[in-house]
Every structure is written in C-alpha cells, then in structure tokens.
Amino acid sequence: MSIFDRRPRLRWTVPAAAGALVVAGALVGTVGVSADAGLPARTPQELLVALQTAEPTPLSGTVEATTDLGLPELPGMGGPHAATGPTSLISGSNTLRVWSDGPERGRVAMIGSSDEYDIVRNGDDVWTWSSADRAADHYVLPAADHAAGLDEAAAGMTLPSTPQEAADLVLASLDESTDVATSGVGSVAGRPVYELILTPRQADTRVARVAIAVDAETSVPLRVQVFSTQMADPAVEIGFTSVDFSQPDAALFEFAPPPGATVTEHSSADMAKDSAAAEGSGPGADAKPTVVGTGWSQVVIIALPADAMAGLANGEQDDTAAQAMALLQSLPETSGPWGSGRVVDGTLGSVILTDDGRVAIGAVGPETLGAALAAQ
Amino acid sequence: MSASDQAARVTLDRPSVVGASFRLLRSELRLIVGRRRNQAGLLVLAAVPILVAVAIKFSAPRDGGGGASFLAQAASNGIFVALGALTIEIALFLPLAVAVLSGDAIAGEANLGTLRYLLTVPVHRTRLLVIKYASLVVGALIGVTVVAATGLVIGGLLFGLGPVTLLSGDQIPLVNGLARLGLAVLYLTAGLAALAAIGLLVSVLTEQPIAAMIAVTIVSTAMWILDSIPQLSWLHPWLLVHYWPAFADVFREPMFLEQIGRGLLVALAYVVVFGGLAWARFGQKDVTS
Numbered sequence: 001m002s003i004f005d006r007r008p009r010l011r012w013t014v015p016a017a018a019g020a021l022v023v024a025g026a027l028v029g030t031v032g033v034s035a036d037a038g039l040p041a042r043t044p045q046e047l048l049v050a051l052q053t054a055e056p057t058p059l060s061g062t063v064e065a066t067t068d069l070g071l072p073e074l075p076g077m078g079g080p081h082a083a084t085g086p087t088s089l090i091s092g093s094n095t096l097r098v099w100s101d102g103p104e105r106g107r108v109a110m111i112g113s114s115d116e117y118d119i120v121r122n123g124d125d126v127w128t129w130s131s132a133d134r135a136a137d138h139y140v141l142p143a144a145d146h147a148a149g150l151d152e153a154a155a156g157m158t159l160p161s162t163p164q165e166a167a168d169l170v171l172a173s174l175d176e177s178t179d180v181a182t183s184g185v186g187s188v189a190g191r192p193v194y195e196l197i198l199t200p201r202q203a204d205t206r207v208a209r210v211a212i213a214v215d216a217e218t219s220v221p222l223r224v225q226v227f228s229t230q231m232a233d234p235a236v237e238i239g240f241t242s243v244d245f246s247q248p249d250a251a252l253f254e255f256a257p258p259p260g261a262t263v264t265e266h267s268s269a270d271m272a273k274d275s276a277a278a279e280g281s282g283p284g285a286d287a288k289p290t291v292v293g294t295g296w297s298q299v300v301i302i303a304l305p306a307d308a309m310a311g312l313a314n315g316e317q318d319d320t321a322a323q324a325m326a327l328l329q330s331l332p333e334t335s336g337p338w339g340s341g342r343v344v345d346g347t348l349g350s351v352i353l354t355d356d357g358r359v360a361i362g363a364v365g366p367e368t369l370g371a372a373l374a375a376q
Numbered sequence: 377m378s379a380s381d382q383a384a385r386v387t388l389d390r391p392s393v394v395g396a397s398f399r400l401l402r403s404e405l406r407l408i409v410g411r412r413r414n415q416a417g418l419l420v421l422a423a424v425p426i427l428v429a430v431a432i433k434f435s436a437p438r439d440g441g442g443g444a445s446f447l448a449q450a451a452s453n454g455i456f457v458a459l460g461a462l463t464i465e466i467a468l469f470l471p472l473a474v475a476v477l478s479g480d481a482i483a484g485e486a487n488l489g490t491l492r493y494l495l496t497v498p499v500h501r502t503r504l505l506v507i508k509y510a511s512l513v514v515g516a517l518i519g520v521t522v523v524a525a526t527g528l529v530i531g532g533l534l535f536g537l538g539p540v541t542l543l544s545g546d547q548i549p550l551v552n553g554l555a556r557l558g559l560a561v562l563y564l565t566a567g568l569a570a571l572a573a574i575g576l577l578v579s580v581l582t583e584q585p586i587a588a589m590i591a592v593t594i595v596s597t598a599m600w601i602l603d604s605i606p607q608l609s610w611l612h613p614w615l616l617v618h619y620w621p622a623f624a625d626v627f628r629e630p631m632f633l634e635q636i637g638r639g640l641l642v643a644l645a646y647v648v649v650f651g652g653l654a655w656a657r658f659g660q661k662d663v664t665s
Binding site: 004005008009011012014015018019022026062092093095097109113114115116118131132134136242249255257258259260261 | 445446448449452459463539541543544545546547606609613614621624625628630632634635645648649650651652653655656659660
C-alpha cells in the first residue's frame with residue numbers, strides 16, 4: 001500500500017508539482033542565469049575598441065533574427081509556402097545556422113519549415129543554394145579584393161544576417177551624433193556579455209537606441225537590437241540563441257552542387273559587368289543623390305529618371321512593373337508644401353515617393369522627409 | 377516480515393508481474409489492431425501518400441519546378457513522398473488516429489461496461505493505466521510508420537529511390553536517408569505520444585468514447601490554429617504542435633537538433649503533466665460501469 005492508495009487525493013499533488021516544475025524550468029530557460037557579477041566593469045570606449053579589434057573567432061551557432069520594419073506586405077513574398085531566401089529577412093522571425101572559420105570561410109543557412117537557403121564561402125568561392133528552387137549559384141571572387149567581392153556576391157542580402165554583420169554596419173556609422181554608453185553586463189545564449197548602448201543625440205530620428213551585446217570573453221557581438229521610437233519591442237533583433245566557439249568541421253565550407261540542381265556560374269568578369277550595368281541604368285548616372293541633414297536624421301533624396309516614372313504610369317510593362325504599380329497605388333497618399341506623393345511609414349524610418357519622381361528616404365518620420373523635400 | 381524476506385518476495389514476484397503486464401499489453405495491442413474501425417483508419421492513413429504520389433505523377437510538370445514543400449521534390453526521389461505525406465497527415469489525420477485510440481482506451485471500456493471486469497484482473501490500477509498508455513504510444517508508432525512506409529513504397533515505385541539530396545544541398549546514400557526518415561518517424565511518434573497523454577486524461581474523465589475523441593481532435597486542431605496566429609508568438613513555444621514540423625530538420629547537414637530537442641522537452645512536459653492528471657483521477661475513480 002503506497003501513500004497514494006491510502007490517501008488518493010494526494011495524487012493530485014504529483015501533476016501539480018510536475019506542472020510547477022515545467023513552468024519554473026521554462027522561466028529559468030527564458031530569463032537565463034542572472035548577470036555574472038564577477039565580470040570587471042568596462043568603459044564604452046574599451047568595448048568599442050574590443051569590438052573593432054576582436055580577432056575573427058571560429059564559431060558555430062544558431063541565430064534568431066526578428067524584424068518588424070512596419071513595411072507594407074509585398075505581393076509574392078512571405079506566406080507559408082514562399083521559398084526561404086534572403087528576402088525572408090525583411091519581415092517576421094527567421095532562424096539561421098551560422099558557421100565561421102576566420103574571415104574567408106563561412107556558411108549561413110536560413111532555415112525554412114521544409115526548405116533551406118545557404119550561402120557558403122570558402123576562400124574565393126562563394127556558393128548560394130536554394131533547396132526550394134534546387135538552384136545553386138557559384139561566384140568566384142576577384143582575388144585582389146575579397147571584401148568588396150563578397151559584398152557584390154551577397155548583393156541579394158539586403159539585411160545583415162549575423163550579429164557580426166549587423167554590428168559592423170552600426171559601428172561604421174558612428175560619429176559625434178551618437179551617445180555611447182554601457183548598461184553593464186547581461187547574458188545572451190547562456191554566455192555573459194557586456195551591453196553597449198548607442199543612443200542618437202538627434203530627436204527627430206525614429207531610432208530610439210541600438211543595443212549591442214558583446215561576449216565578455218571573445219568580444220564577438222552576440223546580439224544586436226535596434227529599438228524604434230514607435231514601439232516597445234525591438235524593431236530589429238539579431239542574436240545568437242546558442243553559440244559554440246570550437247572549430248567547425250572543414251567539410252561544411254566545401255559545397256558541391258547535388259546532381260539535378262540548376263547551377264549558374266558567375267565569373268568575376270560577369271559580376272563587374274553586372275554592377276556596371278546596374279550603375280548605368282540606376283539613378284546614379286544622371287542624378288546624384290542629395291543629402292539633407294546629418295547623422296541619424298540624414299535624409300537622402302534621389303531624383304528618378306523621368307522615363308522610369310512614365311513607364312510605370314503607362315502600365316505597358318511586364319508583371320513585375322504591374323505589381324510594383326499596384327503596390328505603389330496601395331500606399332497612403334501624402335502631401336505638403338513640397339508637393340504630393342506616396343509614403344511608407346515604417347518603424348525605423350520612412351520613404352516618400354513624390355509624384356514628380358523624387359524619392360526621399362531616411363531613418364526619420366515622414367514630416368522630416370517632407371521638410372527636407374521642401375528645402376531642396 | 378524481515379527485510380530479506382521482503383527482498384525475496386519482490387524478486388519472486390517480479391517476473392510474474394512483468395509477464396502479466398506484457399500479456400496485458402499484448403492483448404491490448406491485439407484489440408487495437410483487430411478493431412475494424414482501426415483497420416479502416418490505417419487504410420485512410422495509407423491512402424493519402426498514394427493519392428498524393430499519383431497526383432504528382434500524372435499532373436503536368438510545372439516549369440521551373442520546385443517550391444518550399446517536400447512534395448515539390450518528390451519527382452526527384454521517392455523518399456520525399458514519405459516526408460510530404462508526414463507533413464500533410466501530422467496536421468490532422470495522425471492526431472485524429474490518436475484521438476480515436478485514446479477514446480477507446482478507458483472511456484470505450486467504461487461505455488461497453490468492460491472496465492470493471494478489467495479491474496478485477498490482479499493488476500494495479502496504475503499499472504493498467506501505464507499499459508493502456510503504452511498501447512496508445514505503440515498505436516501512434518504504427519500509424520506514423522504506415523504513413524512513412526506507404527509513402528516510401530509508392531514513391532519508390534513511381535519516382536524511384538536513390539541517394540538523397542538534403543535540404544542543405546549535400547547528398548547522402550539512400551541507407552542514411554532511410555535512417556533519417558526513421559528518426560523523423562520516432563520524433564513524430566514522441567509528439568503524438570504527448571497528445572495521447574491528453575487523450576488518456578480525457579478518456580479517464582468521460583465514459584463516452586466519442587466525447588473523448590472529439591475533445592482530443594479539438595485540442596490538437598485548436599493548437600494548430602493558435603500556432604498559425606503570429607500575434608500569439610509568446611504562446612507558441614508552449615504549444616505541443618509548434619515543434620512538430622521540425623521533423624524536417626533531420627534532413628539538414630549537419631542535423632539541426634535544436635528545435636527537435638525543444639519539441640521533445642515540450643512533449644515530455646505534456647506527458648508528465650497530463651499523464652499525472654490521468655493517473656490521479658483514475659486512482660480514485662469509482663468505476664461503476
């Protein structure tokens with residue numbers, strides 16, 4: 001006779017205790033271990049130096065990227081059955097697996113529910129692989145200029161996909177318009193980190209602050225959060241959920257397209273030609289962008305070539321142009337002393353496309369864009 | 377009774393108790409497999425991969441091909457029919473099968489008036505409940521295996537089998553691919569086993585098997601609906617079904633076990649809590665029918 005047979009009501013304590021244990025375990029898991037008090041204090045300047053001089057560390061880990069830019073839904077993008085690819089990063093939550101072994105060997109895999117998009121770099125070779133399209137693209141970087149070539153190859157990557165890339169992007173734009181502080185220590189992916197807080201000094205920007213969590217031991221950025229003035233949750237958050245600093249398997253960086261895949265070769269000469277063509281047809285050739293303001297409240301104004309707008313308006317174009325036009329028509333209208341146009345009002349910035357073919361873009365609200373347009 | 381006497385008794389009793397439990401489990405499984413409605417259910421489970429594979433075979437190939445689902449890859453390798461069928465059936469048919477089995481487990485016996493006779497067998501109620509639960513888990517394993525195996529056979533017949541291209545673009549020998557399919561089957565069985573724990577609780581609470589089946593179906597369907605609402609993302613990690621589609625992660629190189637690990641933890645939590653509730657209720661229940 002066990003006690004549960006003599007007093008059957010006591011049996012309820014077992015599932016109750018199990019439930020309490022589950023909830024407690026989950027809370028400990030999400031909140032994480034409290035910040036390690038044993039870490040020596042570091043000034044923001046020390047952290048900045050550590051970030052910029054950190055040796056590239058071999059690592060592998062899982063990254064969670066959440067983006068809420070407040071952009072309108074684009075036709076043909078997102079949805080449960082869309083193929084996973086670089087554009088998936090523009091909205092919603094994405095899981096990425098990251099492996100890195102020095103600056104020249106790395107792999108990023110974007111995890112879809114039943115597909116995957118990979119970018120593999122091994123020295124001069126860069127492969128991209130989309131399992132949904134069964135398509136592999138091979139880029140050979142010009143030997144002289146690795147970094148620039150990689151940018152070219154990853155031109156499709158409109159958003160940074162690792163905390164390191166995001167941190168580089170932010171650090172590159174640091175100047176006297178930014179207040180740099182540290183909020184002490186915390187914990188990301190189970191590791192103690194220092195938090196670096198960058199706060200814009202200008203009031204009219206939509207970026208409230210940027211928080212970078214720097215690993216205490218290796219100085220690798222483990223999480224970047226960009227907060228908007230429009231909402232409490234971070235508008236962009238890229239951070240490791242787990243990370244391991246041991247040497248990844250070298251085979252991970254050697255990609256061979258599987259039989260049956262569509263393989264497209266892009267030589268470095270092609271890539272140079274492509275980028276030249278893009279510059280020629282782009283707005284850059286005849287209209288230099290105008291920059292109004294400084295620092296975070298900078299507004300960039302680009303005048304579109306007249307025929308681009310006319311072509312769109314005529315509607316005698318392919319599907320893509322028709323879709324773009326439909327998207328444009330769906331945007332809210334706005335007007336001011338500068339004229340009238342359409343506006344995209346995002347969480348971290350906004351864009352105004354005027355009816356006379358100017359595009360103003362900045363990490364500011366539409367009012368500031370309007371003022372900049374009027375001043376031009 | 378001295379301590380050594382007691383130890384001797386325990387060692388004497390154990391083989392007979394274990395043997396009795398096994399006999400009970402075997403007769404329980406024979407009951408499950410022997411029921412006409414369960415056999416018909418298995419046929420339905422097996423029909424889905426066949427239907428899907430035939431439809432893909434005889435539909436005109438779309439240009440460009442591809443798509444983010446396993447079925448889009450089916451034409452290249454039959455093993456993807458099995459994976460695609462699992463993706464389809466885990467949403468409704470497999471949970472439905474578990475619901476039917478768990479409705480029969482306790483509530484069905486109570487409804488037929490056989491539960492009280494079952495309790496006269498010299499087996500402790502706790503052990504009886506564990507055996508009932510074990511039979512549900514085996515039933516779930518049979519269901520998932522039938523789906524995967526039928527998909528594999530029909531996919532192999534229509535599209536052929538060969539080295540498997542993983543989602544990450546690596547190619548592995550067919551044998552390894554089959555082993556990974558086996559892992560996916562086991563993972564989904566673990567998920568369904570957690571649903572069966574909920575089913576066991578409902579089955580203990582009611583004497584109407586239909587009520588229990590409907591309740592379990594509603595629970596699993598409601599979880600899928602909640603899981604598809606992005607505004608409720610804070611709730612998703614708590615939902616049993618949230619990590620089920622992660623079975624696809626064994627088809628990445630190297631295998632991505634983070635989501636699967638979390639899915640197993642959530643399943644374990646459901647088993648412990650709901651199994652515990654069922655045990656607490658069943659232990660003090662007055663069985664009158």
